[in-house]
Amino acid sequence: MKASLFCTARYMGPAPHDIWPLAADTFSGEVAQRSMETTFEQFRCADEFGFDWVTTAEHHYSAFSLTPNPMVMAGALTQVVKRAKIAVLGPTIPILNPVRVAEEFAMLDTMSGGRVVAGMLRGTPNEYVTYNINPSESRERFAEALHLIRRAWTEQQPFGWLGRYYQYRAIAIWPRPVQKPHPPIYMSGSSPEAGEFAAKNRIGIGFAFTTVPMAKKAVQHYRAVAHGDGWDPPPDQVIYRAMFHVAESDEQAFADLSALPPRVALTDQNAAISEAVKDTSYYGSQLQEQSQRNARRELSDRIELGQVIVGSPETALKQVRRIRDELGAGILDLVVGAQLGDKTLRSIELFGTKVLPRMREL
Amino acid sequence: MSAEFRTVAGGGSGIAYAEAGAGEAIVVVAASTTPAPAHHLLAKDRHVFIFADDGAAPESLAGRIGAALAALGVRRFDLIGHGAGAAAVLWLALARPAETGAVVLVGPTALAARGGALEQRLGELKRPVLALFGTKGAHAPDEGDRYRTLLPDCHLMFAYESGNEVERDRPEALAFIVREFCERRDLFLVSRDSGLTLP
Numbered sequence: 001m002k003a004s005l006f007c008t009a010r011y012m013g014p015a016p017h018d019i020w021p022l023a024a025d026t027f028s029g030e031v032a033q034r035s036m037e038t039t040f041e042q043f044r045c046a047d048e049f050g051f052d053w054v055t056t057a058e059h060h061y062s063a064f065s066l067t068p069n070p071m072v073m074a075g076a077l078t079q080v081v082k083r084a085k086i087a088v089l090g091p092t093i094p095i096l097n098p099v100r101v102a103e104e105f106a107m108l109d110t111m112s113g114g115r116v117v118a119g120m121l122r123g124t125p126n127e128y129v130t131y132n133i134n135p136s137e138s139r140e141r142f143a144e145a146l147h148l149i150r151r152a153w154t155e156q157q158p159f160g161w162l163g164r165y166y167q168y169r170a171i172a173i174w175p176r177p178v179q180k181p182h183p184p185i186y187m188s189g190s191s192p193e194a195g196e197f198a199a200k201n202r203i204g205i206g207f208a209f210t211t212v213p214m215a216k217k218a219v220q221h222y223r224a225v226a227h228g229d230g231w232d233p234p235p236d237q238v239i240y241r242a243m244f245h246v247a248e249s250d251e252q253a254f255a256d257l258s259a260l261p262p263r264v265a266l267t268d269q270n271a272a273i274s275e276a277v278k279d280t281s282y283y284g285s286q287l288q289e290q291s292q293r294n295a296r297r298e299l300s301d302r303i304e305l306g307q308v309i310v311g312s313p314e315t316a317l318k319q320v321r322r323i324r325d326e327l328g329a330g331i332l333d334l335v336v337g338a339q340l341g342d343k344t345l346r347s348i349e350l351f352g353t354k355v356l357p358r359m360r361e362l
Numbered sequence: 363m364s365a366e367f368r369t370v371a372g373g374g375s376g377i378a379y380a381e382a383g384a385g386e387a388i389v390v391v392a393a394s395t396t397p398a399p400a401h402h403l404l405a406k407d408r409h410v411f412i413f414a415d416d417g418a419a420p421e422s423l424a425g426r427i428g429a430a431l432a433a434l435g436v437r438r439f440d441l442i443g444h445g446a447g448a449a450a451v452l453w454l455a456l457a458r459p460a461e462t463g464a465v466v467l468v469g470p471t472a473l474a475a476r477g478g479a480l481e482q483r484l485g486e487l488k489r490p491v492l493a494l495f496g497t498k499g500a501h502a503p504d505e506g507d508r509y510r511t512l513l514p515d516c517h518l519m520f521a522y523e524s525g526n527e528v529e530r531d532r533p534e535a536l537a538f539i540v541r542e543f544c545e546r547r548d549l550f551l552v553s554r555d556s557g558l559t560l561p
Contacts, residue, residue, distance in 0.1 A: 144522055147497060151520065157510045160519035162494070162528075162535050169517075169551045 001324050001362045003355075004053030004087055004333045005046035005348060006241060009039040009073065011063035012339055017261065020126050020269035021061035035066055039073075040080050042336060045345050047081045049352025053117060055087040055333050060130040062266060068130075071104040078111040086112055089186065089206060089239070089333070090119025093149070094141035095131045099171055101145070102152035106177045114178035119186045119206065120146050122194075125267045125277040136280035141165045143197065146187070153182040186239060189218050191284040199225035199233075206239035206333065209265070212306030215240060216326050223328075235330025240323055243302075244309040245337035246316045246350040253311045253347075260338050262296045308337060313354030320355065324362045332359070365405030367397045367412070377426045380412040386463075387439040388544070389431065389454075391415055391423070391447030392529075399533035404540060411436070415447040420472070420480065424453035431461075440544040441465045444529060448472040449480055455489050464544045465491040468536065469499050469526025473508050484512040490547040491516040494539070499526030515548065 013031035016022060043054045056073040059065035067073045070088045077086050086108065091101050101120075109116040122142050128135040144163050151159070151171075158172035177183055189195045189205025198205045199222050207215040219238055226233050247253035267274050277283075302308040306326070309319045323329060334351065336344055367382040380395040383405030390401060390412040397405075397412055404410050411434075413427050427450065431439065440463040443451030448470030455462045470493060473481060493509040495501055497520050506518045519539070524531035542550045 147522065151497075155506075156504075157507045157518050159506065160517060161522065162519055162532070162539055163522040164535075166522075169519075169553070 001235070001320070001329070001359045002052035002331045003351065003359060004055045004084075004239075004331060005043065005051045006055035006057070006089070006333050006335045007039045007042050008057065008059065008065040008335070009035060009067045010336075010339060011035050011066055012038060015063035017063060018264045018269050020266050020273070021129070022063055026063075032066060038339065039066075040076070042344065042348060043077060043081055045348045046352065047084045049349050050356050051084050051348075051352055053085045053087045053331065053333075054081050055089050057089050057119070058092050058121075058123065058127070059266065060127055062269075064266065071101075071108065074108050074116070075111065078108060078115075085115045085117050087117035087186075087333075088119055089117070089208075090121040092123030092127050093120050093145040094122055094138045095127060095133045096145075098145035098148045098166060099152060099168060099173070102149040103173045105149075105183060106153065106173055106175050109177040109179055109183050110175045114183075116177075116179070116183045117186065118183040120149070120203075121188055122282075124265070125282050126270060126273050127266075128277075129273060134280070135277055135282045137165070138282055139193065139284070142187075146185070146201070146203075150182060150185070153177050186237075189222050189238075190214070192218070192221055193284040195219075195222035196225050198222060200229055202226075202231060204233070204237035204239065206241065207329075208241040208333070209263070209307065212240075212323060212326050215306075215329075219327050219329070235328055238327060238329040239331040239333050240306075240327055240329040241333040241335060242307055242309050242323070243337040244316065244334040244347070244351065245340075245344075246309075246311065246313055246347045246355065247343065248312065248350070250311040250315050253315075256340055256343055257299065257308075257310055257338055260299065262298075264296065309334070310337065313350055316351065316355050317358055320359055321362060324359075365402050365410075367401070367405070367410075369395055377413060377416075377430050379414075379430065381410065383407070383409050385409050386544075387411060387431075387436045388442060388540070389413065389427065389436070389439045389451075390442045390444065391427065391450045391454075392442075392444040393447065398527070398529035400529035400536040400540075403533055403537035407541075411439075413447075413450075415445075415450060420446075420449035421453045423450040424457060428454055428458055437461060438463060440540075442468060442540065443470060443472070444468045445526065446471050452480060452484065452487065455491075456483055456487055459488060462489050464547050465489050466540050466543060467491060467493045467509065468528050469495060469501070470509065471501075473505070473512070474502075481512060485514060487513055488515065490543070492519060492539070492543045493517070494519045494521055494528060494536070496521050496524035496526045496528050496531060498524060498531075501526065517543075517548075517551075 012035040015026040056070040161168040186204040365382040367380045369380045441451045448467040449472035521528045528536045
């Protein structure tokens with residue numbers, strides 16, 4: 001089993017974390033720069049202590065994440081992270097220009113020497129407000145954009161695209177991806193529709209801010225559809241994301257996280273958006289179930305459900321083993337649970353040196 | 363789908379065809395003379411002639427279609443070749459370059475056999491060609507590349523969520539791109555669509 005470190009590049013100054021979109025009146029450029037430096041330091045630390053991947057992702061208009069364009073962060077990481085793969089999980093492709101996404105991934109793959117992992121996500125529903133795209137079209141836009149991006153990476157001759165949502169007369173991207181035929185692709189597998197699409201298109205799946213029981217059901221569905229389609233996804237085709245904090249002892253780790261506020265999902269930070277999105281087909285056939293993913297929970301419940309990994313290295317390993325056993329996931333995407341300065345760096349080091357070597361045997 | 367096609371059994375040179383609409387001519391070579399939804403759409407503002415690929419040698423079929431068009435008094439035309447009909451269309455464009463405007467090949471199989479006489483002649487074709495394949499269509503991975511490399515002026519395009527029968531799977535899309543390409547030819551590369559949303 002492999003590990004990735006996901007830093008959202010959270011704004012580290014005082015700012016509300018339950019409002020979307022967030023006004024700029026609490027913003028400080030100096031704090032933002034410090035937040036970026038901290039992010040780079042944590043990624044460097046992960047690279048040094050053996051993490052297999054580092055992860056960045058797209059989020060807008062929030063102090064939760066200062067990477068509205070994760071490609072920019074990934075570009076910087078190609079020069080900072082020397083060994084680990086750089087996973088962009090991902091660009092929110094239905095709200096972007098897919099040709100631009102293909103070009104940027106190819107650039108990153110070239111700059112990193114073939115170390116890019118290409119997540120293709122629909123994003124959280126609030127992101128559709130960002131560029132004024134109708135979320136009810138997100139699934140269709142996603143599917144078309146993904147097919148187009150893959151075609152742009154692999155087609156040798158300049159070509160046009162007569163799509164439903166996208167039209168181009170001539171596409172011929174330079175540079176081409178280093179990895180052949182193209183970088184590995186992942187998408188969210190949370191809903192049955194997404195799992196089926198991924199299985200039928202031979203794409204890896206990932207789960208973010210869900211629960212192990214929900215992810216387990218979704219992975220079983222994905223694997224069943226894939227098997228019916230003539231392939232059996234290996235463990236590396238499944239990514240599971242959880243928050244983590246590791247310290248020398250359980251007591252210390254829990255004490256460190258005692259002030260951790262409950263997580264409020266980005267979409268739930270704006271009642272109008274949350275309500276409006278329910279009227280679209282964004283959540284597919286599982287509106288109720290998908291809503292439960294982001295329910296507010298106490299830390300103990302979040303640990304029990306596999307949303308948070310916290311404790312000593314030994315305790316963390318047990319939690320990781322459970323995720324591995326339940327899901328058959330091959331990649332654990334670990335989100336920094338709390339920005340605690342040196343304690344966070346120590347958490348990354350402990351995970352990399354004490355947990356990760358034993359994870360590899362799972 | 364307002365345009366009504368009428369079938370003519372045996373034209374000037376004894377070849378059956380279907381026709382509808384009025385205006386500049388579009389000559390279609392398809393598996394049969396039965397119009398597909400895209401042909402109905404095109405016939406709203408073009409005079410559409412559909413000839414059937416009857417299994418004859420493509421060069422010979424092209425000769426008979428050319429003769430039929432001459433007998434009908436059609437002096438200028440754009441061409442659409444569907445599937446195997448693409449070969450006859452390319453032969454026709456080679457034989458009558460002055461009369462040919464633009465050429466659109468839809469799911470073409472004209473180069474399925476390698477090294478044939480048509481392949482040897484494609485370098486002579488000076489008319490703009492659009493080679494359109496459905497993303498769900500069955501064709502060799504390099505099929506589109508071959509049209510683009512063998513024809514001096516060929517644009518390769520993929521129709522999303524379509525088999526190679528784009529005229530049935532995505533008729534509006536095919537009619538749209540045929541109109542664009544026939545009207546503007548190579549200039550179709552540059553969009554004329556306005557991005558203005560609210561003046």
